[in-house]
Amino acid sequence: MLQAFKSHINTTFPKLNSNKLLLAVSGGLDSMVLLHLCKASGLNIAIAHCNFNLRGKESDADTLLVKEEADRLQITCHVEHFNTESYAADIKVSIQIAARELRYQWFDEVIKEFDYNYVLTAHHLNDDVETFIINLTRGTGLDGLSGIPKVNNTIIRPLLPFSREEIHTYALAEKIIWREDASNASDKYLRNSIRHHIIPKLEDLNPVFLDNFKRTQHHLQQSSKLIEDYTNVLFKTLVTHTDKGFSISLTKLNDFENHDAILYQLLKAFKFKDWSSVYALKDAQSGKQIFSETHRLIKHQNALLLSVNEALHSETVTVEAEAKMVSFPLGTLEFNKVEALAKLKKHIAYVDADALQYPLTIRRWQAGDNFQPFGMKGKKKLSDFFKDEKLSLPQKENSYVLTSNNRIVWVIGHRIDHRFRITKLTKQITQIVWHF
Amino acid sequence: MLQAFKSHINTTFPKLNSNKLLLAVSGGLDSMVLLHLCKASGLNIAIAHCNFNLRGKESDADTLLVKEEADRLQITCHVEHFNTESYAADIKVSIQIAARELRYQWFDEVIKEFDYNYVLTAHHLNDDVETFIINLTRGTGLDGLSGIPKVNNTIIRPLLPFSREEIHTYALAEKIIWREDASNASDKYLRNSIRHHIIPKLEDLNPVFLDNFKRTQHHLQQSSKLIEDYTNVLFKTLVTHTDKGFSISLTKLNDFENHDAILYQLLKAFKFKDWSSVYALKDAQSGKQIFSETHRLIKHQNALLLSVNEALHSETVTVEAEAKMVSFPLGTLEFNKVEALAKLKKHIAYVDADALQYPLTIRRWQAGDNFQPFGMKGKKKLSDFFKDEKLSLPQKENSYVLTSNNRIVWVIGHRIDHRFRITKLTKQITQIVWHF
Structure with missing residues (x-):
């Protein structure tokens, strides 16, 4: 397997040979094998281990194992402890989602702080098959069947071509020690059931099922990419x-086939649920409209006009001075008083605490909004700012602002206003973290 | 179920209410239920029943059941007996493929002769799921997962939204009689295994799996259609x-993303097997080439040139005067002496036996070929003929001609030469049937 792993790296990710890599190691089978493969391939690696404090002594034993192995192999090991349960309660998500969010946020911090180039995770072929089957039973589309991406920004998954069996065999042969993986505990029952009852039956039908599945996934990924490209053309x-969104020309749509499929692609980011109503709108009377959670689609002469759902648009969330966590449609803002700025990140803003006039408000941006982008001298229309930042339409439509006395403090996730920045005169800093 | 069936017909196939329909009825559960549903919905139906003579008395008992039921319901019943085994041996295909070919050829004849508009078959949702799983275990792509088409030319499959269980429940409630279906015998083991061991597990994971699967199939079909459209744009x-094929501009390809996926779409009809070599050709030296069973792809400056594989191109198949069945790359030609012309069909040619000079030859068409298309006065270049007939490039590339003394007798599957036509002076007719 080591040979196959090396050759996969050289063919698919040659850049891994010359970069600093951070390995996500839980102490479970898959990540311990990944660690050994990377080490044996001479890659430049460090370890990141999350202790989510979800299983008491078991979690600590995982951490101990990873630390000892890191010592033995003389590899840097970053460890972070999380209070996952209270975090999940705070931002009202499942433990699993909270753990994932904490993990990836922290990886992001570590790679920036210590100048790693990529994060490597140990997802493998069986994870992919299981996800395929889970999505299939739930009802899905091409995206849900195309598998876990092997590259996603800075995250790389070099074990995807390898089966659990190959990994297990390698671990036994190389006497690699591991502990049962605590992550994904909440869907473990589901995955175990697929692993024990469905995959073996598929292998009965075709002994090389897993190899064939790899090929299938590759084809589906290619199809996905083509549809993405075509959607851009469309x-x-x-x-x-x-001003408020966009207009789809039904006259031009008539030059194409498969109108429903096209409308789905153009509109899928806007959370419509009843797609037959969306499709029916093509032939409806002018003025007929339907709403999604966030948007409105209206038939107007020979076009469908998409705009932000005005009812939502006018809704504002108030932030009192003592508030620590405030929910809004895109997640939660966490307000902290801090002593100093840490490294700048898009989802964290640092502003001069004394410049804020409470109550603050969080609202969707509006046509006509303007602010003074951090680092710039003059004001800028928010719509121009978005254009310069090359935001996609869905990104733009889903942008929110934090305001103080009707002035924008932060275009959330993008840029603070220059007037609220930290200066030499700043006495107190407010850190605002967007959990999404 | 009757109500759901009627509503499905009215929504999806309203034209079935006003047309003459031919029902493919084997005597099995699914087709007997389809028969009763159509009758109860007041559709204008007749029955077509094939006896493939594959199970002796059992086959005859099927036929008897269908005939009796047709009598009872006062519905016209067309029955045909086939010598499936010898036909399969003659044209060297599996029994299953032979049966399918015989069935659909015969349906085609019956609908033309008796002026039916559509053939209805009883494929249902579980057939679809089983095909999905079979293809998945074998390795497939989007097309292999998108399901049996609900409409395919004149064939319509109105039971696709209904599960085997619904059909079975309806049959019991309505006291419909059926016999175990003999068709698809050769993959019965496979399908039974999926039916008994895999589908129930998927339903354990999600009790509404079958409903969700319907949605999944719809989404995948939409994706398929978009890719087809995009391929046309590309x-x-x-x-x-x-002259010999086509040229793909690599310079223009560079304006797009996902080059491999695009090349796959453009070239998938040409039987290349080693796709990584196809993709590698983009960056190869000018002059580098690869071959498929039928075609050649060569890198030439900033283009990839596709042409017919010349080695194959020059290969001709000789037809001696006494030959009855002659194989060629696209199937088999069957030569018969007949008394009279039956209805004209694209895959059957009738020519004046005395105009033929043996040995005849079958070969792929060549640039420069010309003939006198039946019904026309002058000669025409074959390439122009194909253009007027709007043949797609793969169709054109895969066209063969039957020649006599260097003159084209038949552009196989398209048009005979006027000079070989049947006239008042014809003494003997040669019928040539293309089995593909």
């Missing part, structure tokens, strides 16, 4: 931007 | 036709 051809 | 942008 956007350019059929869509014109308007 | 063809127009990247491909120019040449």
Whole structure:
């Protein structure tokens, strides 16, 4: 397996040979094998281990194992402890989602602080098959069947071509020690059931099922990419931007086939649920409209106009001075008083605490909004700012601002206003973290 | 179920209410239920029943059941007996493929002769799931997962939204009689295994799996259609036709992303097997080439040139005067002496026996070929003929001609030469049937 792993790295991710890599190691079979494979391949690696404090002594034993192995192999090991349960309660998500969010946020911090280039995770072929089956039973589309991406920004998953059996065999042969993986505990029952009852039956039907599955996934990924490309072409051809959103020309749509499939692609980011109503709108009377959680689609002459759902648009969330966690449609803002700035990140803002006039408000941006982007001298229309930042339409439509006395403090996730920045005169710093 | 069936017909196939329909009825559960549903919905139906003579008395008992039921319901019943085994041996295919070919050929004849508009078959949702799983275990792509088409030319499958269980429940409630279906016998083991061991497990994971699967199939079909549309766009942008095939501009390809996926779409009809070599050709030296069973792809400056594999191109199959069945790369030609012309069909040619000079030859068409298309006065270049007939490039590339003394007798599957036609002076007719 080591040979196959090396060759996979050299063919698919040659850049891993010359970069600093951070390995996500839980102490479970998969990540311990990944660690040994990377070490044996001479890659430049460090370890990141999360202790989510979800299983008491068991979690600590995981941490101990990873630390000891790191010592033995003389590899840097970053360890972080999380209070996952209270975090999940705070931002009202499942333990599993909270753990994932904490993990990836922390990885992000570590790679920036210590100048790693990529994070490597140990997802393998069986994870992929299981996800395929889970999504299939739930009802899905091409995206849900195309598998876990092997690269996603700075995250790389070099074990995807390898089966659990190969990994297990390698671990036994190389006498690698591991502990049962605590992550994904909440869907463990589901995955175990697929692993023990479904995959073996599929292998009965075809002994090389797993190899064939790899090929299938590759084909589906190629199909996904083509549809993405085509959607870009369709956007350019059929869509014109308007003040409040965009307009799809039904006249131009008539030059194409498969209108419903096209409308789905153009509109899938906007949370419509009843797609037959969306499709029916093509032939409806002018003025007929439907709403999603966030948007409105209205038939207007020979076009469908998409705009932000105005009812939501006018909704504002108030932030009192003593508030610590405030929920809004895109997640939660956490307000902290801090002593100093840490490294700058898009989802964290640092502003001069004394410049804020409470109550603050969080609201969706509006046409006409303007602010003074951090680092700039003059004011700028928010719509121009978004254009310069090359935001996609869905990103733009889903942008929120934090305001103080009707002035924008932070275009959340993008840029603070220059007037609220930290200066030499700042006495107190407010840190605002967006958990999404 | 009757109500759901009626509503499905009215929504999806309203044209079935006003047309003459031919029902493929084997005597098995699914087709007997389809028969009763159509009758109860007041559709204008007749029955077509094939006796493939594969199970002796059992086959005859099937036929008897269908005939009796047709009598009872006062519905016209067409029955045909086939010598499936000897046909399969003659054209060297499996029994299953032979049965399918015989069945659909015969349906085609019956609907033309008796002026039916559509053939209805009883494929249902579980057939779809089983096909999905079979293809998945074998390795597949989007097309292999998108399901049996609900409409395919004149064939319509109105039971696809219904599960085997619904059909079975309806049959019991309505006291419908059926016999175990003999068709698909050769993959019965496979399908039974999926039916008994895999589907129940998927339903354990999610009790509404079958409903969700319907949704999944719909989404995948939409994705398939979009890719088809995009491929047409790509063809127009990247491909120019040449004398021998076509040329893909690599310069223009560079304006796109996902080059491999695009090349796959443009070239998938040409039987290349080693796709990584196809993809590698983009960056190869000018002059490098690869071959498929039928085609050659060569890197030439900034283009990939596709042409018919010349080695194959020059290969001709000789047809002696006494030959009855002659194989060629696209199937088999069957030569018969007949008394009279039956209805004209694309895959059957009738020519004046005395005009033929043996040995005849079968070969792929060549640039420069010309003939006198039946019904026309002058000669025509074959390439122009194909253009007028709007053949797709793969169709054109895979066209064969039957020649006599260097003159084209039949552009196989398309048109005979006027000079070989049946006239008042014809003494003997040769019928040539293309089995593909």
